[in-house]
Amino acid sequence: MTAEPVVTVGSATLRAAAAAISELAREVGDSPEADRPHGFRHLLRADVHDVVMRCTVDGEDADPQDLRELADAVRKHVPEGAEAGLNPRVEVFVRLLREDAFDAAWTLAHDNASGVLHPSRPQATWAGGSNLTSQLALPTFVDGEHVYAWLPGFRDPRWAVPDHIYDLTERVVLRANLDTAQLQAGGLRLSGQGYLGLLVATTDDEVTIELRGPNDARVEVPAVRMRRPELVHPKGPALTRLAWGGWSARVDLGRLSEQPGSWRAHLRVVQQGVRRQRRLGTTRGPLVAADLPTERYVWQGCTYQLTSDGTSDALIVKVGRLPPVSRRLIRRTRGVLRRAVPGGR
Incomplete structure (x- = not known):
């Protein structure tokens, strides 16, 4: 008898986000063509990136491999390049999903949440007060005429993510x-x-x-x-x-x-x-x-x-x-x- 896979709160949230992409993408597809890029960018920012960012902050009940279904939904329903124009950190995150680079994407989402999100469960800090400051700066790496976002996964031998995922030269x-x-x-x-x-x-x-x-x-x-x-x-x-x-x-x-x-x-x-x-x-x-x-x-x-x-x-x-x-x-x-x-x- 095969055991049923354990569904945690975090993985359920990611599955719900993946299911919502199809419906939201259909609504964007039916909107006037001039409005579509904005609709797709809002989808990727709010219903993809922000959901994952929240999961990375809230605890240990989700895993980078739980991003697979979400990544499949992005590839299937969101046109290639729709992420262009988003905050560079979010754009690179979406590119990592398309590449199935789940460990790097998960780590980047957690990095993006630093100084931005509170955990849903209350936590005390040693000095008291909020541990939020502001969003982290975007570090860059220049190699010749190419400019790369120096973010988690870039030239990291553990994950072997292609350089072009981090390439922001055109921006x-x-x-x-x-x-x-x-x-x-x-x-x-x-x-x-x-x-x-x-x-x-x-x-x-x-x-x-x-x-x-x-x-x-x-x-x-x-x-x-x-x-x-x-x-x-x-x-x-x-x-x-x-x-x-x-x-x-x-x-x-x-x-x-x-x-x-x-x-x-x-x-x-x-x-x-x-x-x-x-x-x-x-x-x-x-x-x-x-x-x-x-x-x-x-x-x-x-x-x-x-x-x-x-x-x-x-x-x-x-x-x-x-x-x-x-x-x-x-x-x-x-x-x-x-x-x-x-x-x-």
Whole structure:
């Protein structure tokens, strides 16, 4: 006589979650196509990940192998890639389920619950009070141009989970805005924010302003990292991750005057060896005026004016040479003004 398998509270909860996936996925499938990604993400977060997270915290009446039925339901009813866009920890958890990496998935769910969930059964702590703080930060590991989530199971010889399960490279994007753009004292002063998502911004990051002009001309200027208090979070895993996410640079206008025409600005950021680049647009930061200064600036026989591309919103510096007559007139005017000022030269 074959003994019936023992069904514990935890395993029953996981079975109920697996059974609910079919019904919930059917409801999502009947919804408008534009709403489906949101519905699937809510399903994976609330009815899959959060349920497992609760089981790992509540005790010993469930086992990593109890995830098998839940993993089968995810593979059968939830389209591949529906987890994209979730919190990276949750996304990796769902990928582990699809891979049948149950030990790593169980350990990760418990790690995700640290500082977030109370056990259902009351527990006393030595110092008293709550043992909850905040969600753990996401550690990353950079290998060449690839960025991996350094979470339970990553390159762990006990479980041999493929690296691609932890690969978050596509989520590492350059986020940037422009706070100031000023033409003054023979230079273009630029400052703003620029950092790579998921990575820590530091003073050692390589930040470069690149202006692309006529005839494939290029002018590159290194920027200086700046501390930005508004990027410091009051609490949580991202507390100071972006504290040094600001930058400032000065471009010598003489370098642009060699090729009159339109120069488009780009920002390049290299963090931990990972390189990203994008157009430097006129999107404004939260602490500055929304309008770009567009007054024409005259310096050493050339005119300079800031504008933007209506299609890409890229910052553009228009450079033009003054005709010889205008140059002579400007020189005479300056001479008169210098003589009119006591001590002028």
